[in-house]
Amino acid sequence: MKPLLELSEISKEYRKGRQRFQAVTDVSFSIARGETFGLIGESGSGKSTVGKMILGLEPPTAGTIRYDGKPLWNGTRFSRLRPGELQIVFQDPQSSLDPRMRVEQIITEPLLALPEAERREKGSAERLRQLIARVGLKPEHLNRFPHEFSGGQRQRIAIARALITDPSFVVLDEPTSALDVSVQANVLNLLQELKRERNLTYLFISHNMSVIRYMCDRMAVMQKGRIVETGSAAEIFARPTHPYTRTLLSSLPILSTKKVDTHV
Amino acid sequence: MNMLLEIKNLSVSFSSMQEKILALRNVSFSIQKGEIVGIVGESGSGKSVTALSILGLLEKNATIESGSIFYKGTDLITLERKALQSLRGKEIGMVFQEPMTALHPTMRIGAQLAEVIRRHRRVSWREARRLAVESLAEVHIRDPELVARKYPFELSGGMRQRVVIALAMSSPPELLIADEPTTALDVTIQHEILKLMQELAIHRGTAVMLITHDLGVVSQVCRRVVVMYAGEVVETGTTDEVLRHPRHPYTRALIGALPDLAEPGQPLMAIPGDPPDLRRRPPGCAFAPRCSRALPVCFEDHPLLELAAGESFTHYVSCWGGKTG
Numbered sequence: 001m002k003p004l005l006e007l008s009e010i011s012k013e014y015r016k017g018r019q020r021f022q023a024v025t026d027v028s029f030s031i032a033r034g035e036t037f038g039l040i041g042e043s044g045s046g047k048s049t050v051g052k053m054i055l056g057l058e059p060p061t062a063g064t065i066r067y068d069g070k071p072l073w074n075g076t077r078f079s080r081l082r083p084g085e086l087q088i089v090f091q092d093p094q095s096s097l098d099p100r101m102r103v104e105q106i107i108t109e110p111l112l113a114l115p116e117a118e119r120r121e122k123g124s125a126e127r128l129r130q131l132i133a134r135v136g137l138k139p140e141h142l143n144r145f146p147h148e149f150s151g152g153q154r155q156r157i158a159i160a161r162a163l164i165t166d167p168s169f170v171v172l173d174e175p176t177s178a179l180d181v182s183v184q185a186n187v188l189n190l191l192q193e194l195k196r197e198r199n200l201t202y203l204f205i206s207h208n209m210s211v212i213r214y215m216c217d218r219m220a221v222m223q224k225g226r227i228v229e230t231g232s233a234a235e236i237f238a239r240p241t242h243p244y245t246r247t248l249l250s251s252l253p254i255l256s257t258k259k260v261d262t263h264v
Numbered sequence: 265m266n267m268l269l270e271i272k273n274l275s276v277s278f279s280s281m282q283e284k285i286l287a288l289r290n291v292s293f294s295i296q297k298g299e300i301v302g303i304v305g306e307s308g309s310g311k312s313v314t315a316l317s318i319l320g321l322l323e324k325n326a327t328i329e330s331g332s333i334f335y336k337g338t339d340l341i342t343l344e345r346k347a348l349q350s351l352r353g354k355e356i357g358m359v360f361q362e363p364m365t366a367l368h369p370t371m372r373i374g375a376q377l378a379e380v381i382r383r384h385r386r387v388s389w390r391e392a393r394r395l396a397v398e399s400l401a402e403v404h405i406r407d408p409e410l411v412a413r414k415y416p417f418e419l420s421g422g423m424r425q426r427v428v429i430a431l432a433m434s435s436p437p438e439l440l441i442a443d444e445p446t447t448a449l450d451v452t453i454q455h456e457i458l459k460l461m462q463e464l465a466i467h468r469g470t471a472v473m474l475i476t477h478d479l480g481v482v483s484q485v486c487r488r489v490v491v492m493y494a495g496e497v498v499e500t501g502t503t504d505e506v507l508r509h510p511r512h513p514y515t516r517a518l519i520g521a522l523p524d525l526a527e528p529g530q531p532l533m534a535i536p537g538d539p540p541d542l543r544r545r546p547p548g549c550a551f552a553p554r555c556s557r558a559l560p561v562c563f564e565d566h567p568l569l570e571l572a573a574g575e576s577f578t579h580y581v582s583c584w585g586g587k588t589g
């Protein structure tokens with residue numbers, strides 16, 4: 001099957017004067033339509049830089065990224081196929097939502113990138129009402145400011161904002177890392193449902209292995225800018241081959257191996 | 265009995281904008297010498313307020329409504345400020361989530377440690393400096409001489425947290441209060457810091473009160489667990505009892521919400537609704553409005569923390585339905 005997203009030997013080097021820093025080195029992987037692909041690594045491993053290059057926020061210094069068969073970058077120029085096709089949800093909704101904007105403005109802002117006719121159609125009051133109801137918000141919330149919401153609600157706002165343009169591909173960069181466990185469960189459930197309903201493809205970036213195991217079909221493990229292991233999530237968790245993956249897994253708290261009686 | 269810390273019916277309120285918020289309600293638990301006890305709960309459950317109460321570091325708008333905090337038999341609440349201050353840092357150490365806030369940004373690591381050592385021990389600067397390097401080695405810092413000459417900003421997050429632990433352990437304390445000590449750290453480093461705390465508990469007999477939202481961390485290092493919800497202790501027992509045979513519906517829901525145990529593709533167990541508004545506590549159980557097993561009595565009367573049915577003398581639960589399981 002033809003992949004939706006294909007990274008071939010992507011590298012990213014940051015330069016400042018004579019200093020050079022290689023953030024990402026020869027990263028290759030592909031994601032099929034409808035798949036959830038996990039990118040796991042510790043802080044500084046380069047996983048978020050990969051996300052930025054896919055979204056057009058940072059040009060790669062080498063390699064090609066193809067989306068639906070077409071290259072995303074021509075040199076340092078990002079060539080989008082359709083505005084709003086790729087979207088992102090960031091880790092911390094406290095800092096990713098503009099505190100001076102009302103929720104309605106925040107959610108509809110991405111529409112500004114769309115052509116006039118499409119903008120009017122996608123920004124209709126009816127469509128907005130349906131979308132916020134779907135992510136678990138109420139119509140009266142639209143007129144409020146981000147600080148009036150809990151962390152979980154703010155992340156629902158961020159999800160609605162990402163979905164307003166009807167994207168096919170969403171990068172989820174640590175979407176639940178700042179949330180309490182029970183709130184995380186709600187957000188992960190919502191993301192799974194939305195994926196099924198809208199036939200979305202996810203790149204799920206996280207440092208949390210339990211979340212990756214639960215959410216992803218396939219995954220890649222990053223260490224110091226390189227991918228050290230790629231494969232199906234089930235396979236990697238059952239039989240990790242790279243020493244670094246093994247270290248990560250052995251650091252995982254052992255709750256998962258015990259049988260717990262939780263039926264209510 | 266080797267009881268080190270015993271909290272009895274502690275209630276703490278905060279006043280804000282002419283309103284009174286009961287942040288802790290009748291909290292009771294104890295910690296024995298050399299024991300690692302996990303205090304688990306989500307944001308707003310009162311875990312950090314409990315820690316600050318013990319340390320005497322509550323904000324000015326906080327009032328201790330009732331209860332006592334016995335440390336080696338002395339009630340810390342009635343203790344004079346001076347006496348508490350000398351206890352804090354010397355016998356009771358603390359480690360917080362963000363190590364940078366605990367370190368002086370423009371002072372070299374060695375000097376910071378030496379200063380703390382001299383505060384609690386009558387030694388020369390030279391000797392204090394030597395002890396400082398020694399304490400860095402004890403928290404497995406590879407090149408302690410080099411690190412002692414560095415400033416906090418020159419160190420990684422994991423290294424900084426080790427330094428903070430070295431600071432807290434330098435006296436050495438009998439009780440270490442650690443509030444989310446590994447939350448800001450990568451998993452591999454988290455693992456090492458937890459191992460380090462376990463070592464300190466075993467070799468030095470330091471008791472650790474480990475505040476965390478992470479049940480995985482609890483299962484890794486704690487002997488006993490205290491589960492808090494809306495400022496109350498809802499369940500406590502050995503780690504095995506609480507995590508493998510949870511009796512309180514909130515504990516069960518919390519474990520069910522973890523992706524660790526879920527089948528991929530199956531929805532996670534979610535808890536409906538939100539935690540209660542602490543300004544308007546329901547008369548009955550605080551969890552009742554969100555509980556799938558709530559009975560009429562749960563909304564009217566507050567349950568007491570009582571022994572769960574069974575063989576155990578360590579497993580307590582505060583639930584009308586959970587005692588019989």
